[in-house]
Amino acid sequence: MTKSNKRELSQEQREELLRTLKARFEKNMNRHEDLEWAKVQAKLEANTEKLWSLYEMERTGGEPDVIGHDEKTGEYIFYDCSAESPKGRRSVCYDREALESRKKHKPENSAMDMAAAMDIELLTEEQYRELQKLGNFDTKTSSWVQTPANIRKLGGAIFCDRRYDTVFVYHNGAESYYAARGFRGSLKV
Incomplete structure (x- = not known):
């Protein structure tokens, strides 16, 4: 077991998180009208360490969702979008x-x-x-x-x-x- 395993998700956790994020993305298109889920997912799959942070945001009740895209860096921006503070x-x-x-x-x-x-x-x-x-x-x-x-x-x-x-x-x-x-x-x- 490597030291970084603590911050790695199992395949099942990754798949479940991606399904949850995709469903939230599709349900709340007003937050990101000009963005495509396939591009967001590709970015997430290329940056698995960020999935751990999103998992923690989700686990603590934050309901993270994409709210924008930084044109300069190419990064997608996630905020906690739960109705009330997580x-x-x-x-x-x-x-x-x-x-x-x-x-x-x-x-x-x-x-x-x-x-x-x-x-x-x-x-x-x-x-x-x-x-x-x-x-x-x-x-x-x-x-x-x-x-x-x-x-x-x-x-x-x-x-x-x-x-x-x-x-x-x-x-x-x-x-x-x-x-x-x-x-x-x-x-x-």
């Missing part, structure tokens, strides 16, 4: 520093640590706003987004949600965590 990634503070600063009632993990372990990036505020143009997300939950260094340096972190048909950006202490707050990720393949 269930398997909630009740987390913002980052490791925030987690370690808590004296009592520490959450099990942080958004930044989980994203790094999955080899994905937290959405930025701009990416979050792009996602919201594709549907109504986080109408009952909220999602941590990448926080500017100047805000984080002062102890804060930002999160977003959608209420009253409007996307809101809020702040909290980075060490805070709530059952209805998780994070959404992005992955380029």
Whole structure:
């Protein structure tokens, strides 16, 4: 067994994930009108390490889907497209520093640590706003987004949600965590 096997999927897991991603792609064509599944699948099959990250996004409730194509790099862009913040990634503070600063009632993990372990990036505020143009997300939950260094340096972190048909950006202490707050990720393949 090689060291990298931990991040490799079995043939059955790969096939199941590709079926799930294809079905979601076909069901939500408004997210990627000018893209073809066959090209996305070919790219995924050529980058199997990225399949592991997509599997983790799926396993934790993110429902990843293609939301765009980077013409410069040729990469397809996946975002978590679950209606609410992914269930398997909630009740987390913002980052490791925030987690370690808590004296009592520490959450099990942080958004930044989980994203790094999955080899994905937290959405930025701009990416979050792009996602919201594709549907109504986080109408009952909220999602941590990448926080500017100047805000984080002062102890804060930002999160977003959608209420009253409007996307809101809020702040909290980075060490805070709530059952209805998780994070959404992005992955380029």
